[in-house]
Amino acid sequence: MTYEILLAGFGGQGILFAGKLLAYCALFEGKEISWLPSYGPEMRGGKCNCSVTISDEPIGSPQVLEPDLLVVLNGPSFDAFMGNVKPGGKAFVDSSMVAQKTDRTDIETFYVPATQLADDNNLAKGANIVLLGKLLHETGIFSFETVRKALEKNTPAKRAHTIDNNMRALQLGADYAG
Amino acid sequence: MEKVLMKGNEALAEAAIRAGCKCFFGYPITPQTELSEYLAKQMPKRGGVFLQAESEVAAINMVLGAAGTGTRVMTSSSSPGISLKSEGISYIAGSDVPCLIVNVERGGPGLGSIQPSQQDYWQATKGLGHGDFHLIILAPNSVQEVVNLVTKAFDLGEKYRMPVMLLSDGLLGQMMEPVEFPEITPSQADNSAWAACGTKMEREHHIVNSLYIEALDLEEQVKRRYERYAKIEETEAMAETYLCEDADIIVTAFGATSRVAKSAVNKARAEGIKAGLFRPITLWPFPKAELNAACKNAKAVLSVEMNMGQMIDDVKLALDCRLPVSFFGRTGGVVPSPKEVLEELRKLNGGAQ
Numbered sequence: 189m190t191y192e193i194l195l196a197g198f199g200g201q202g203i204l205f206a207g208k209l210l211a212y213c214a215l216f217e218g219k220e221i222s223w224l225p226s227y228g229p230e231m232r233g234g235k236c237n238c239s240v241t242i243s244d245e246p247i248g249s250p251q252v253l254e255p256d257l258l259v260v261l262n263g264p265s266f267d268a269f270m271g272n273v274k275p276g277g278k279a280f281v282d283s284s285m286v287a288q289k290t291d292r293t294d295i296e297t298f299y300v301p302a303t304q305l306a307d308d309n310n311l312a313k314g315a316n317i318v319l320l321g322k323l324l325h326e327t328g329i330f331s332f333e334t335v336r337k338a339l340e341k342n343t344p345a346k347r348a349h350t351i352d353n354n355m356r357a358l359q360l361g362a363d364y365a366g
Numbered sequence: 367m368e369k370v371l372m373k374g375n376e377a378l379a380e381a382a383i384r385a386g387c388k389c390f391f392g393y394p395i396t397p398q399t400e401l402s403e404y405l406a407k408q409m410p411k412r413g414g415v416f417l418q419a420e421s422e423v424a425a426i427n428m429v430l431g432a433a434g435t436g437t438r439v440m441t442s443s444s445s446p447g448i449s450l451k452s453e454g455i456s457y458i459a460g461s462d463v464p465c466l467i468v469n470v471e472r473g474g475p476g477l478g479s480i481q482p483s484q485q486d487y488w489q490a491t492k493g494l495g496h497g498d499f500h501l502i503i504l505a506p507n508s509v510q511e512v513v514n515l516v517t518k519a520f521d522l523g524e525k526y527r528m529p530v531m532l533l534s535d536g537l538l539g540q541m542m543e544p545v546e547f548p549e550i551t552p553s554q555a556d557n558s559a560w561a562a563c564g565t566k567m568e569r570e571h572h573i574v575n576s577l578y579i580e581a582l583d584l585e586e587q588v589k590r591r592y593e594r595y596a597k598i599e600e601t602e603a604m605a606e607t608y609l610c611e612d613a614d615i616i617v618t619a620f621g622a623t624s625r626v627a628k629s630a631v632n633k634a635r636a637e638g639i640k641a642g643l644f645r646p647i648t649l650w651p652f653p654k655a656e657l658n659a660a661c662k663n664a665k666a667v668l669s670v671e672m673n674m675g676q677m678i679d680d681v682k683l684a685l686d687c688r689l690p691v692s693f694f695g696r697t698g699g700v701v702p703s704p705k706e707v708l709e710e711l712r713k714l715n716g717g718a719q
Contacts, residue, residue, distance in 0.1 A: 208371075211371055211542060215369065220544070221542075222541055223371070223543075225540055227396075227481075247543075247625070248625050248630075248632065249701075249703070251537075251626075
């Protein structure tokens with residue numbers, strides 16, 4: 189089984205971090221992984237994306253051009269990438285940031301007001317994790333326990349309190365049915 | 367040891383410390399910065415020296431100085447920085463001292479772009495400075511291979527008393543993959559015959575120098591160096607082959623591009639196109655015999671590179687032009703897609719579909 193995942197949004201929305209969590213989950217399960225950030229003269233507010241490939245086989249090109257799973261956190265990324273999702277793939281869209289809707293019927297699209305949900309629940313900047321929660325709920329790739337391990341591995345001791353917040357954000361996304 | 371996730375640049379830095387590298391001299395540049403950042407944090411804690419020089423030119427001359435004392439030493443940069451270092455690299459080659467030079471390539475010429483490229487193939491394999499000389503050029507294609515080749519690079523440099531380059535690129539440097547650090551005990555080759563590390567008034571001076579007043583002396587020195595190069599060409603070439611045995615079309619690609627090529631070869635095979643992949647791991651020495659063996663049943667060769675066509679020259683030379691060799695590449699920091707390479711394979715296999 190191979191999952192090619194693309195996460196995209198603005199710099200500062202935690203795109204790379206969300207990708208890293210998926211990569212660490214895969215590491216714990218002994219999968220082949222590649223994690224590739226877009227990099228450039230970019231900054232908070234600039235465009236940002238992250239390719240994550242998780243597979244049982246050795247991975248060729250690490251660039252995800254036609255994702256099985258797409259996570260988008262802003263309008264420009266929606267315009268740039270929705271057309272590239274593999275037929276049969278799934279897209280997870282932060283509908284509080286993206287006004288557009290896709291007319292594609294060959295993919296499953298989940299609109300989650302992730303930024304709004306995060307803000308309403310005192311989880312500012314948690315939209316990335318809310319969408320990740322929805323993605324995991326819909327695909328079942330990794331359990332929440334595995335994500336907790338990944339969070340523990342990637343959270344410095346002085347920010348340990350954010351682990352529970354992130355777990356709450358995951359649950360918010362998973363529970364969102366709208 | 368358990369696998370960890372690391373960026374190519376960070377893994378390279380960790381591997382260098384584990385390989386016994388004691389000194390790093392460099393100057394920051396994207397996309398290699400994580401490498402020097404990692405060493406800046408770790409070297410002082412682990413018995414080494416990290417020094418950010420005032421320029422690339424200064425850094426490479428510090429490398430020459432440290433290498434002359436027989437110390438395991440390295441520098442790293444990206445394309446424009448390597449150009450600046452080329453004078454010093456020529457001096458290092460002319461002084462017959464070992465060191466590791468890392469080039470995390472980006473787009474050129476000039477300041478170019480900071481995205482991945484392989485536009486320095488010619489520079490690395492044919493012209494890294496003035497004079498008759500070579501570097502051994504190692505071109506890994508995964509984070510794990512980056513780690514494995516770092517120790518090898520130091521060992522080869524000391525074995526043959528010459529600079530070795532590890533040619534990476536922005537893609538390999540920035541991507542994270544699971545990686546394992548093999549248990550190694552760094553073994554430094556005996557350098558007591560040449561290292562300039564103090565006579566203690568007990569022996570003649572060792573002189574590390576690249577200047578020869580008498581032309582005949584220099585000629586002899588260069589010829590001796592070329593005897594070593596001949597031995598390296600005979601014994602140190604490395605390559606990987608993938609599905610070449612029955613292949614009609616052999617794709618040649620190195621470094622990150624070979625990953626793209628491998629995806630394309632797999633897609634081609636799924637369509638019934640008999641494609642295979644030949645990946646040189648050493649770019650100098652170029653694995654000529656290995657390429658010829660891989661091409662024994664081939665009818666055509668496609669060189670895929672992140673440049674306008676540089677390695678293709680060595681592919682043609684190695685094959686004595688007995689097979690048609692075509693080229694596909696993207697340049698300036700653009701990474702080719704497997705689909706584009708597949709399209710070329712379809713054409714070679716009998717027309718576009």
